[in-house]
Amino acid sequence: MNKTLTDVLVIGAGPVGLFSVFELGQLGMKSCVVDSLDIIGGQCSSLYPEKPIYDIPAYPEISGQKLIDNLFSQIKPFSPKFILGERVEKITKENDEFLVFTSNNKSIRCKCILIAAGNGAFGPNKPPLEDIEKYENKSIFYHITNKSIFKNKRIAIAGGGDSAVDWAIELSSVAEKVFFIHRRRKLRAAPHSVEKLFSLEKEEKIKTIIPFQVHSLQGSKGEINTLTVSNLDEEKIDLKVDYFLPFFGLSSELGPIKEWELEIEKNLLSVDQSSLQTSAKGIFAIGDICDYPGKLKLILTGFSEAAMAAHSCYKKIFPDKVLHFEYSTTSGIKKL
Numbered sequence: 001m002n003k004t005l006t007d008v009l010v011i012g013a014g015p016v017g018l019f020s021v022f023e024l025g026q027l028g029m030k031s032c033v034v035d036s037l038d039i040i041g042g043q044c045s046s047l048y049p050e051k052p053i054y055d056i057p058a059y060p061e062i063s064g065q066k067l068i069d070n071l072f073s074q075i076k077p078f079s080p081k082f083i084l085g086e087r088v089e090k091i092t093k094e095n096d097e098f099l100v101f102t103s104n105n106k107s108i109r110c111k112c113i114l115i116a117a118g119n120g121a122f123g124p125n126k127p128p129l130e131d132i133e134k135y136e137n138k139s140i141f142y143h144i145t146n147k148s149i150f151k152n153k154r155i156a157i158a159g160g161g162d163s164a165v166d167w168a169i170e171l172s173s174v175a176e177k178v179f180f181i182h183r184r185r186k187l188r189a190a191p192h193s194v195e196k197l198f199s200l201e202k203e204e205k206i207k208t209i210i211p212f213q214v215h216s217l218q219g220s221k222g223e224i225n226t227l228t229v230s231n232l233d234e235e236k237i238d239l240k241v242d243y244f245l246p247f248f249g250l251s252s253e254l255g256p257i258k259e260w261e262l263e264i265e266k267n268l269l270s271v272d273q274s275s276l277q278t279s280a281k282g283i284f285a286i287g288d289i290c291d292y293p294g295k296l297k298l299i300l301t302g303f304s305e306a307a308m309a310a311h312s313c314y315k316k317i318f319p320d321k322v323l324h325f326e327y328s329t330t331s332g333i334k335k336l
């Protein structure tokens, strides 16, 4: 089993979880950040990377993704360990420390936990196909990290939003064939992308199969060979494909957080506002997931909570040390 030893485990790599790495680092604490997605950035990167945000102090306007890129640069000096694409499942207590397990059975031993889990763990919406998990990350992908594997391959892409349309356009230049499947005639993607999709169909680079939806799949040892699609008249088409890319968006669920025996109300973790501690000693919650009277679900509020929670972690981890408050202009960037 892969084991990590750290001072503070940060659950969630959204803007607030990322900024907490900075605040912890400035107080001399190492951190490990886990996210169920295999990209950092939480809601900013997953839901609105291109949208401008107007209420980040000192940035009259900054896009969701640029904010995350900047936060990533800001925390680089502290070299946090990232475990991405894995959900934190289980928290156990051992003496005064925690032993935490991920969905991939990695373990993290830490002295404090910062839960910055937003609305819960993000994951892809999956089509209801039997045995789909046997094909996942082999011939079925919910997002693309390496497009070279699709060179000269036959690919089916399903979905009607920007991801589905943009990837169909992008991969049509390398793949042997791209089938584009959507259950409704109207696509939700940007109009200029939809126009491009249909112009590529005229050039026979893409074949649209609309209005059809995925019905079943066949293959062996994780390798898909046939994807069957059907329409409302129960007409079926067998597509010979090497890869299937369902792009049905993301959803979030609190999932395991509900099992951690923390005080929870309306899907939010109740915290003491002055320390951000949850109902369990050494476990703190910050950002969208935490609640207290007057809470505002804003990124800037989460940043402030990250600073306060880092001070709370310091008190728990170094109970005998007196913390001398310093401005960053005085301390500079601390070395870990």
Ligand SMILES: Cc1cc2nc3c(=O)[nH]c(=O)nc-3n(C[C@H](O)[C@H](O)[C@H](O)COP(=O)(O)OP(=O)(O)OC[C@H]3O[C@@H](n4cnc5c(N)ncnc54)[C@H](O)[C@@H]3O)c2cc1C
Pocket: 011, 012, 013, 014, 015, 016, 017, 018, 034, 035, 036, 037, 041, 042, 043, 044, 047, 048, 052, 053, 054, 055, 086, 087, 088, 089, 116, 117, 118, 119, 120, 121, 122, 123, 256, 257, 286, 287, 288, 289, 297, 298, 299, 300, 302
């Ligand atoms: C369209 C839109 C526009 C917005 N505009 C603004 C704006 O203008 N200004 C503003 O201040 N706010 C805005 N917000 C809200 C802002 O994005 C959130 O307040 C912010 O993202 C909260 O940050 P967070 O780090 O607390 O959580 P999130 O960004 O939600 O990140 C939480 C992360 O935790 C991960 N996670 C959860 N549970 C687990 C687990 N068990 N194991 C592993 N990982 C887990 C999730 O996968 C996720 O990546 C907007 C939100 C949306 C959707």
